[in-house]
Amino acid sequence: MTKLKWGLIGGGEGSQIGPAHRLGAQADGHFDFVAGALDHRADMGRAYAQRLGIAANRAYGDWREMLAGESAREDRVDLVTVATPNSTHFEITKAFLEAGFNVLCEKPMTVTVEEGEEIVKIARANGRICAVNYCYSAYPMIRQARAMVRAGELGNIRLVVTNFSHGHHGDAEDADNPRVRWRYDPAMAGVSGQFADCGIHALHMAGFICDDHVTTLSADFASTISSRVLEDDAMVNFRMSKGTVGRLWTSSVAIGRQHGFDIQVFGEKGGIRWASEQPNQLIYTRTGGRTEIIEKGEGGLHDEATRLSRVAIAHPEGFPLAVANIYCDLADAIRGQARDGLPTAEDGCRSLAAVYAAVASAKDHGAWQEARPPMFRG
């Protein structure tokens, strides 16, 4: 099997998500890291790319130079990852898709719903893969949870409850730190703060496990640190198309919660619980039965969970290998074997519509709002 060629935009030295992409893309030997425009400072980006082993003529100063350079090559990259700040995702993703490249874009895929719809249309029209990095959905035990729901093991799903609440922006004295402040500034972050940053992972996860999508929602936003324009805490009630009731809490001021992402799914025949801080385990209770722990790596799991697990039972794989699972699915899809769980531009677009619905609801004292993008209504 020939290796695929991979390029990265953003994810420069010191960035938060860059290392997870580099580890993830290369973990299973599917991709060679051959091109990059890694930093908004051209010289820093070129130098860092070369220190990571990229040839000088593919260590680009910016993404436009990379688009021109890669488009002109016969051995152009098979996949481009966009891991820059949110406001740049749309123009970079659009340009590479239009030039015929496959793209993995960081979340949120775009800043507006209209841009999200445009990306979906471009990807459909030219048959390119456009995935969005909802990487938590690629943990083996989340794939197990989705397979259990699909197999009817929980019966009809009545209720899903999810939290993505941490306390790392809870220090009011640190609120003016530039690395923190931009997330609550509409000029930098867009229309939503914490909900668009972390809440959309939880909302995507609810739809992913339940094999459904959000149709309507009601939101209450709060800026508990008063200097913040955008919300640092949100409670969102939602409904999904099959009637499932959803509850979501996201916060960045929940001091003492560390990563703080968890989800519970309650069906007619039983319930399951998963938390990102113990990602190897799925807690399962049948109606009227004892609670059991389903462990990554044990026998009898659904194929999707087994396929995306590498090391033996009880050995943690963790976040970078969840990202690696996204790259495994992408490699398969690029080679012609479409993978059902891979988060797509459609998912990215649905998330944006939910963000805008939540903002509108919060401004209207929690009034329920349509949460589907126009292109997915009716």
Ligand code: NAI
């Ligand atoms: P960061 O601020 O730590 O790093 C951004 C990097 O992009 C820097 O190296 C910067 O120099 C580079 N950059 C900025 N503009 C650029 C441009 N025009 N061309 C090339 N490089 C450019 O940001 P962070 O936290 O790594 O976030 C990046 C993206 O990843 C965001 O969209 C964020 O929402 C997403 N993210 C996703 C996570 C997930 O779990 N899927 C987790 C953390 C971030």
